[in-house]
Amino acid sequence: MNFRQRRRREEPEINFIPLIDVLLVILIFLMATTTYSRFAELKINLPSADAEKVAEQPQAINIAVSATGQYSVNNEVVAFDTPENFAAQLRQVAGDQADPLIIINADAQATHQSVVNLMEAARLAGYAKLTFATQTQDK
Template sequence: MNFRKHLRDDPEINLIPFIDVLLVVIIFLMLSTTYSKFTELNVTLPTADADRPKDNPREIIVSVSGDGRYAINRKLIEGRSVDLLAGELAAASEGSKDVVIIISADATAAHQSVITVMDAARRAGLPKLTFATQANQGR
């Protein structure tokens, strides 16, 4: 028989595996973090030159209201179909293909209304389109 007293060993916390795991996590984070901006797009924006004369003096302004009504050069169009709008654009261009269509849409206008103007311009054979914007004065 074994009459000796057994001394209880105090449990020890081994920190070496914990430190190893932390080092692996730190290495993983260092390797997976990118410090360069590879997803950024390089965009060259045009500059405005107010002194330069316009290349295309002929413009047709198509206004789109918030409720989907159209006006061509401040003349209200009765109807909202693509064919009617294409006919009005062709008549306003007077057969010229160098006309620039300026789409001036209300901020609350539906996207479909603007797409209808773009489709009507394509059907009328007027490929030059641009959008009118308002300068932000509050900033």
């Protein structure tokens, strides 16, 4: 009697389907939980715009700011010491106008703070209609 049986050796088989399923689940999990942040570079070249000119601007006060920080209201050079004093000058120039349009012509090299000072003075004077003048780009 031969108690030993010959066992057939079966070739081992590697099943990749469960492995692929697990890898896809991990990939989906990583894609869903990853936060993507975009690093933006600031390349600013202001001011310029391409818009149609308004036919008429009634009750407008033109304020210009030079690159050196000098201010002019309706083509008259004025001194800016505090926003409160400049607000009083704006009220004087506006006269009896209730809410005049204030056009800010700031040089491209003017500091941001000088424009913010103008906006603060207009707020203190009670004027809410502010706009910025730009130049059109040459094509």
